[in-house]
Amino acid sequence: MAGHSTDAMRLASLFYEGILSPDAWHGALSETTRQLGASFFHQVLIDRAGMQVVANIASAESLRKANEYAQHYARNDERLNVLAGLKPGEFMFDFDHFDARHRSRSPLYADFLAGERVQSCVAIVLHRDDDFRDEVGLLRGSDASPLSDAERSLLRQLAPEMARAGRLRVQASRLAQRAALGFAALGALPRALAIVDPLCRIEYCNPAAERFFALHGACKALGGRLRLVDPHAQEGLRERVARACAADGAGAGVMRVGQGEATVSISVLPLRPEHPLAMGSRPWAMVIFAGPALAASTVMPPEILAECLGVTRTEARLACALASGASVNDFAIMQGCSLSTARSHLRSLLHKTGCRRQRDLVEVVQGMWGV
Secondary structure, eight states: OHHHHHHHHHHHHHHHHTTSOHHHHHHHHHHHHHHTTOSEEEEEEEETTTTEEEEEEEOGGGHHHHHHHHHHTGGGOHHHHHHHTSOTTOEEEGGGTOOHHHHHHOIIIIIIIGGGTEEEEEEEEEEEOSSEEEEEEEEEETTOOOOOHHHHHHHHHHHHHHHHHHHHHHHHHHHHHHHHHTHHHHHHOSSEEEEEOTTOBEEEEOHHHHHHHHHOSSEEEETTEEEESSHHHHHHHHHHHHHHTOSSSOOOEEEEESOGGGOEEEEEEEEOTTSTTOOTTSOEEEEEEESTTSTTOSOOOHHHHHHHHTOOHHHHHHHHHHHTTOOHHHHHHHHTOOHHHHHHHHHHHHHHHTOSSHHHHHHHHHHHHTO
């Protein structure tokens, strides 16, 4: 028993080291996998509303299969139903819940796991909140023996420590995200701006957006999600956010809702991983509102545009010039640079904003101005 306690303390220390270090966390999972006689590990972050895997960490040799699992098997994974009844810090061994007959008829076991020579799984609940489930599976090969009493004892000591480290890791990540957002700068922006995930869940909105949502009838923040009152407009917003968050070929878009003084222009732009507002590896979109009803329905200065779009000041000046009706050649003259350099700035600007054409870029910037 003393040896198991020592192993648990050693492994727990690795997870605590991983709270602020993704590499150390990966190393802790690898060492735990080895200690428990497993072949692979797979940690998943699951959106509870749609039961979709939104992020995962896996052994290097199983990354491709981890993505296949997320796309085709996660929604109907019977093990997740068992884990739903457990608390953070608890674990389950699948053989305790599913007999050989069940496993032989299960698409997950018979078609997917068997093809990877995986026979059984130990799964641990790391963290859970209203929106997400964070769980990790240690996958054991077909030649592995059943989970022993000694391994169960080790897990009973280690799993609660993993959960504590997992909770702290989530909290630290959220603090880092908020620091990366630069609340002071965004709070001072005159534009109503929100950062949302692919499901329109609001991660952040600045004070101007909070005031806008509270006063404007067509746009609301309901249940933590961005909502447009009109169903057709909501579907249009959902499609544009999904396109902005797409893994391949993410693109920007603009839409308008309302009429007259109540018209609102909504610009939706992808946040690239290197964007200063981007948060971790998950996809995000930036949604910016402008219109006659908003106090900031004027031309946005280049320095603020640069902060919003995650572009250089020069690129922001080019975007403002184009949106004001100037040509690339006009900008080159104003900037005192060659036409070739100006075109290079334009290519970079289109890439960073997710716009495919100059006309799309102009529409996005004018939408941000409320034009």
